[in-house]
Amino acid sequence: MAWLILFVAGLLEVIWAFSMKKSEGFSLLWPSVITIVAMAGSVWLLAISMKSIPLGTAYTIWTGIGAVGAFLVGIAVLGEAASPMRWLAAALIVSGLILMKMSSTS
Template sequence: MNMAWIFLVTAGLLEVGWALGLKASAGFTRPLPSILTLLAMAASFYLLAQAMKVLPVGTAYAIWVGIGAVGTVVLGILIYGDSANPLRLASLLLVLAGLVGLKFAG
């Protein structure tokens, strides 16, 4: 069960990488960022699939998407200067609360 969670968290972090990679690839017109983005996508999906062998599909998918969404928003703020207004940050906290709730709900 612990390996499934490690796979899931890693898959979520790779999702952050490929989401940011989509921007860096400039619509898949830049070769190196495009290749790295596609590799991160493939690895993320593979690890998600491995985690879903053990974890409930709804929980695994929600956690994967949540890690990707929260990580992408945070890095978008830090790297690209995306908006960090209070409502946006409060919404991120709600997403995090939901992820923690899913983890502990079993």
């Protein structure tokens, strides 16, 4: 269950990153509210997952999901560049996440 909670925490990180971008420097109300609520939820779920997943593993996976998710949302929704080098970087992050999960004892 902790892994599912950690995954949802990572998804909330993607949501807050996207809504922060859309908030235009916290000058728009609803994207700003979504950012704050998603941030709080993401950190709360991360804390819950850390009850049974080691700190280094949980934090690495949480930030990795956020980074790769934000990368994908940037390409799919915001029209950001999808160069081969950026895809390679994302693939390396995912590889690291898989290795981190495989090496976890929880």
